[in-house]
Amino acid sequence: MSYNKSQKAFKEACEVIPGGVDSPVRAFSSVGGTPPFIDRGEGGYLIDIDGNRYIDFVQSWGPLILGHAHNEIEKAVISAVKKGLSFGAPTVGETKLAMHIVNMFEGIDRVRFVSSGTEAVMSAIRLARGYTKRDDFIKFTGCYHGHADSLLVQAGSGMATFGNPSSPGVPADLTKHTLLATYNNIQSVKKCFADSKEGVGAVVIEPIAGNMGLVPADEEFLVELRALCDEHGALLIFDEVMSGFRASLTGSQGISSVRADIITLGKVIGAGMPVGAFGASDNIMAQLSPEGPIYQAGTLSGNPVAMAAGLASLEMLKADPMIYTTLEKRAKRLMEGFQSTADKLDIPMVTEVRGSMFGFFFSKKAVKNFDDALENDSEFFGRFHGKMLEKGIYLACSSFETGFISTMTTDEMIEDAINSATESMTELMA
Ligand SMILES: *Cc1c(COP(=O)(O)O)cnc(C)c1O
Secondary structure (H helix, E strand, O other): OOOOHHHHHHHHHHHHHHOOOOHHHHHHHHHOOOOOOOEEEEEEEEEEEEOOOEEEEOHHHHHOOOEEEHHHHHHHHHHHHOOOOOOOOOOHHHHHHHHHHHHHHOOOEEEEEEOOOHHHHHHHHHHHHHHHHHOEEEEEOOOOOOOHHHOOOOOOOOOEOOOOOOOOOOOOOHOOOEEEEOOOOHHHHHHHHOOOOOEEEEEEEEOOOOOOOOOOHHHHHHHHHHHHHHOOOEEEEOOOOOOOOOOOHHHHHHOOOOOOOOEEEEEHHHHHHHOOOEEHHHHHHEOOOOOOOOOOOOOOOOOOOHHHHHHHHHHHHHHHHOHHHHHHHHHHHHHHHHHHHHHHOOOOOEEHHHHHHHHEEEEOOOOOOHHHHHHOOOOHHHHHHHHHHHOOEOOOOOOOEEEEEEOOHHHHHHHHHHHHHHEEEEEHOO
């Protein structure tokens, strides 16, 4: 494969955009090489500006569960575009999409739309803090909830549970209310509750973590987490920006018995357009402006074109309940294929699948939390990623990301990817 045009485009981009990209992971820093610049998507394929064709397992980092440039979504978007791009006034598309979500998700009476997952979680945390009148909240190391200040935290020194900023530009004053716990470890959550002097207003978690690789929470852990929140009067926020409409039609609700107080959504809900949402029961959502005192707003929130894309996509997903069974079957086949080659070649590997989400680590032991994830061989992953790319398989460019199957990812593409993985691992071990 030649990457001449992408290399030139990347060089030009770097001159006017920091790192050449508008979101850091796109730069390929953790795997090396130049990111292909994309010309277009066709169903399950991605085509770059050099004309290289890839089977796409990234799908814009999750949103495109129906594949690229789906006919029905394209039609809905074009017809919305013809009426105007934005009005800053209510449209019925917002109500329609909200009704779908309210009807689908248990415990969600009302939702508000925003323009990104970051905004959804940021707003959900403000809502929880305003509702409980407590500033402290707990998050889990390795979970990603967008780039809002109070969420960019890393573990402090020693045994401290209070977070330190993980980026320059985030004042320590803004992260001192964020307590950090260990995923799948209930003792660490108890310690956070005990360490909080003013009381914890919220616990935010990805119930199916997808941002440290794919690391689902144990059911028993979620049950205990729910009980701890109830005991302490804290709201439980499930960040399902990635897992919503991905792990199952209703995300974690289709898999676990545990229900959150607030759910955040994004990615698939916009089908590739910028949309996020957060929802909760009536009494919580009534606290939101203009009904209540907690302020939250957005000029382009509930944008009519984005709503049209989301609606078209959700209606197709709801109409065919077998979609998720088929996607999970394919994702499992893909991971079994990778695993069996790795086993044959004595390459340590562990895999996970939840609906249309898959993840694999070059790792000896099962991954339950971020510390476990850090033990994966990311150097080997980087080389594997490069080999796969050369063979036309577009995988996420970091060992801490989740992979995705779309309805356009055919059985043949899965077999093709397995064969490429076998060749890649064999070449790397030669
Ligand atoms: C992607 C993601 C976000 C952030 O969404 P953006 O649209 O990138 O702002 C938040 N939470 C989770 C779980 C995500 O996967």
